[in-house]
Amino acid sequence: MENKKEMRTWLDDLNLKHPLVIAGPCSAETEEQVLKIAHELKNTDVSYFRAGIWKPRTRPGMFEGVGALGLKWLQKVKAETGMKICTEVANAAHVKLALEHDVDLLWIGARSTVSPFIMQEIADALEGTDKPVLIKNPVNPDLALWLGGIERIYKSGVKNIGAIHRGFSTYEKTKYRNNPEWQMAIEFQNKYPDIPLINDPSHITGKRDMIFDVSQTALDLNFDGLMIETHYDPDNAWSDASQQVTPESLIQIMKDLKIRKEGNTEEDYNKQLDNLRAQIDVVDNQIIELLGKRMKASDGIGALKKSKNVAVLQSKRWNEILGKMVIEGEAQGLSEEFVLRMFKAIHQESINHQEKILNG
Template sequence: MENKKELRTWLNKMELDHPLVIAGPCSAETEDQLLNIAHQLKDSDATVLRAGIWKPRTRPGNFEGVGALGLKWLQRAKEETGMKTTTEVANANHVDLAMEHDVDILWIGARTTVSPFIVQEIAEALRGTDKPVLIKNPVNPDLSLWLGAVERMYKADIPNLGVIHRGFSTYEKTRYRNNPEWQIPIDLQNRFPDLPLILDPSHIAGKRDIIFDLCQTALDLNFDGLMVETHHDPENAWSDAAQQITPDSLKQMTIDLRIRKQEGDEVEFRNRLSTQRTQIDVLDHKLIELLGKRMKISDEIGRLKRENNVAILQSRRWNEILGKMILEGEDHNLSEEFVLRIYKAIHQESINHQKKVVNEV
């Protein structure tokens, strides 16, 4: 992607002394609800009011948004509070309606990003606009698909772009609604450091009690902003009630978050060091998670060996693994000694797991 530095211009023009904060309800429900929330947010760090107008739900029968009527409510909220506005667009018709109602920032949702056909249709509808367009990561953990959506927008002469990290769907049960998979936005950030990166902690968390920790991790990783679902009465929200927080909670959170604003060589060093250490923390967490998954498979292998009266140690298989891992380690600048030590420890833990399974009564 050429002229990447142009991508940050729209964010710089906002002249904020803190990361960008986008807040508002998952869904616009009524005019009174949206205006109530907007007025509670106008004196906070949130400078952009978000609200879902069209709500694509995973299964039919749930509240799917009030439709174009809600765009008038957004306009009124903007007039009364001075906040900028943003909403999700999922097709060219949504784009046209949002533009007619002077929505300031448009975002493309995760379900839309997965389809290059729809993304291209939206890009054509937006061609040449100077409004910022934010692209959420696709539902599945595919960096190329995410970047492909960005590139389609850029090729449609849309200079003001950004991306939103909202986590990735998984069939596995985790503490998150959508796994953060931090390494994917880290890779995107390393490749395109001038592409504004915003966190959507609400969709990653799925519940409000871990939103703060997610936001802090994002800021430690040098994210440019946060999009937090905020509702004046979260428990009774018409959609995604469990993951929304109150405006007062948002205000307190932005006070408590550690945000580095100083300048200078020493501070720059500490900031960069903190960012890199957070990246290591993310990778270490992933390593432990992967090792845990590996040992679960070892348990299953132990059960198979017990049922078929097969010895735990299979020397030929073990030597094949070591040989392959040493070669792969060389490709990643890892010494043979290091790979041997790591895999001997993994192998021993695997044997311990299988012994326990084989000897179960």
């Protein structure tokens, strides 16, 4: 993609003194509900009011949105509060209706981004629009697929582009609804630093009490803003009740978040340092999780050896691992001494696990 810096223009034109905030209910349920939430968010740091009009659900029979009727409600939000409005589009018909109702910003959801066919259909319908278009990461952790979707929108002539990081599905059980895979967002920023990147802590966490921490991590990693689902009665919301916060809670979250300000050389240094340390914290947590998984595998080996009365230490296998890891480590710029010390410690912990099972 050429001239990527122009993609940041729409964000710069807002002249914000803080990160971008997009907030509103997961789903537009009634006109009264939409307007009540919007008025509670009026005169806050929220720049765009969001509401899902068409809701792609995992299974049929669930609430799938009020449809085009909700666009009239969003127009009332704009007229009564002066707030900019936005919604998700999932096909060409959605795009046409949203543009006809002068929706200020459109986003494309994770279930759409995963399909190049759908993305091309939406790109064709968006051709030439000056509205900002944000593309969520696909449900699966595939950076190329995410970038491919963005490129399709860009090639249709849309210049006001951004990306939304909403986490990724995983078959493994984690504390998140959608695993953030922060390293992928970091790689995205490194490849395209001039494309605004928005974090969606609501979909990442699936739990309102985790939204602040994920939001802070995102800001520490220099994300450009947040999309947070907000409802005046979240426990009784028609969709995704557990991940929505009240307007009062959102306002408090925005007050408590630490924003890294630009300034003199020393402040710039501290900002860069905080960013790098935040990246390290993310990777360190992943290392611990991976080591935990490795030890669970060792426990399985210990149980298998116990059932067959086999000794714990297998010297040939151990030497093969060490040799391979030294070579892999060198390719990553790691010294042989470090790799040997690290894997000897890991091996010892693995032996301890297996001996505990054998002698248990």
